[in-house]
Amino acid sequence: MTEQDIHIEKIRIQMEAAGADACLITSNANLFYAVGQVVMGYLYISRQHEPLLFVRRPVGLSGERVIYVRKPEEIAEILTKRGLPHPATLMLEGDSITHSEWLRYENIFPDSKPINGTTAIRKARSVKTAREIELFRQSGKIHAEVYRHIPQLYRSGMTDVELSIEIERAMRLGGSYGIFRVFGQSMEIFVGSLLAGDNAAAPSPYDFGLGGQGQHPSLPVGANGTLLREGMAVMVDMGGNFTGYMTDMTRTFSIGKLPDKACFAHQTALEIQNEAVRMARPGAVCEDIWQRALDIAAERGLKDCFMGISQQAKFVGHGVGIEINELPVLGARSQMTLETGMMLAVEPKFVIEGVGAVGIENTFVVTEAGSEKITMLDDGIIDLTENR
Numbered sequence: 001m002t003e004q005d006i007h008i009e010k011i012r013i014q015m016e017a018a019g020a021d022a023c024l025i026t027s028n029a030n031l032f033y034a035v036g037q038v039v040m041g042y043l044y045i046s047r048q049h050e051p052l053l054f055v056r057r058p059v060g061l062s063g064e065r066v067i068y069v070r071k072p073e074e075i076a077e078i079l080t081k082r083g084l085p086h087p088a089t090l091m092l093e094g095d096s097i098t099h100s101e102w103l104r105y106e107n108i109f110p111d112s113k114p115i116n117g118t119t120a121i122r123k124a125r126s127v128k129t130a131r132e133i134e135l136f137r138q139s140g141k142i143h144a145e146v147y148r149h150i151p152q153l154y155r156s157g158m159t160d161v162e163l164s165i166e167i168e169r170a171m172r173l174g175g176s177y178g179i180f181r182v183f184g185q186s187m188e189i190f191v192g193s194l195l196a197g198d199n200a201a202a203p204s205p206y207d208f209g210l211g212g213q214g215q216h217p218s219l220p221v222g223a224n225g226t227l228l229r230e231g232m233a234v235m236v237d238m239g240g241n242f243t244g245y246m247t248d249m250t251r252t253f254s255i256g257k258l259p260d261k262a263c264f265a266h267q268t269a270l271e272i273q274n275e276a277v278r279m280a281r282p283g284a285v286c287e288d289i290w291q292r293a294l295d296i297a298a299e300r301g302l303k304d305c306f307m308g309i310s311q312q313a314k315f316v317g318h319g320v321g322i323e324i325n326e327l328p329v330l331g332a333r334s335q336m337t338l339e340t341g342m343m344l345a346v347e348p349k350f351v352i353e354g355v356g357a358v359g360i361e362n363t364f365v366v367t368e369a370g371s372e373k374i375t376m377l378d379d380g381i382i383d384l385t386e387n388r
Helices: 003-018 028-035 073-081 099-108 118-126 130-148 160-173 197-201 260-279 286-299
Strands: 022-025 040-046 052-057 066-068 089-092 113-116 192-196 233-241 246-254 315-319 326-331 343-346 349-352 356-359 362-367 370-373
Touching: 003 022, 003 028, 003 040, 003 118, 022 028, 028 040, 028 118, 040 073, 052 073, 073 099, 089 099, 099 113, 118 326, 130 160, 130 233, 130 246, 130 362, 160 192, 160 233, 192 197, 192 356, 197 233, 197 356, 233 356, 246 343, 246 356, 260 286, 260 315, 260 343, 260 349, 260 356, 260 370, 286 315, 286 326, 326 343
Parallel strands: 022 089, 052 066, 089 113
Antiparallel strands: 022 040, 040 052, 192 233, 233 246, 246 362, 315 326, 315 343, 343 362, 349 356, 362 370
């Protein structure tokens, strides 16, 4: 059985739980997961028959399951010619396709009941195979190595944008594919985020841990041109897309020494991370981890600046995979339980007015024995003026 066969079987298990006879997959992330590459086309997965890949582009693919089509309407015709039944219930990627696409697929299968299978497919992807975990390990190793060289990229008088560009360049030279693949049609970012000083407190419309103003209203997130100066915190949160699977990693840098409150907040973030990792075992309820993180922040007198100031994120971690924000979510009202093989990004962060963001983010794999860190780099604050 190939890796993709395993992935398709995991989707079939979720289809059965949802009562779906078939599933039609069209989004890039899910196609990569189930096919092993991105195509312009449609993967039709039946619970009873072999999956069929209906391709529009690229040309040149071959195989018994590959069928070239000009439009999706041909799918129903081909199924009929092959003597395959049309599904009574058809699972669609309701959160990824447009309303017009949904209506089009309804017309292609007029006797089928369409259901939204987005969450079901995300659940299938949430537990990783041994091969996927190995790809995460490879990504985590490269990710940490690039971060290790960030102090060498800093120059006095830089802006946050200039430093971000140098880090992005280093990421690409290190092997990053560049794209920061995000679930959610209104979520946009390039490679990742660098937040310096009070820009870390700027609210963003995007559902990231912290936002930032960005350089333009067309992309309101991340660096905004802040001049890096003494006593300022610089938070680097770049996605590690080195293998097709995204590791997530944040480190806090400083321009000189930070005030005591910022250092205390950073130590509290490390305490929260350690407690989250202790709790992150198979069977743990995601909301419980979030609540414990919130309790620690409150106990340390830092609740008002935990995960933001005026706009505070209601999670302390999330799953990672082909997309940076996969299931599960370590957040409020999340009753999903952890399972062996899940990959988690744990990211407790604080924003200190007049200083910037401090905190940490690492990627962990959930094992029977607990959670194992795979982004191996020191978690402390790194002074850019001392490490060049």
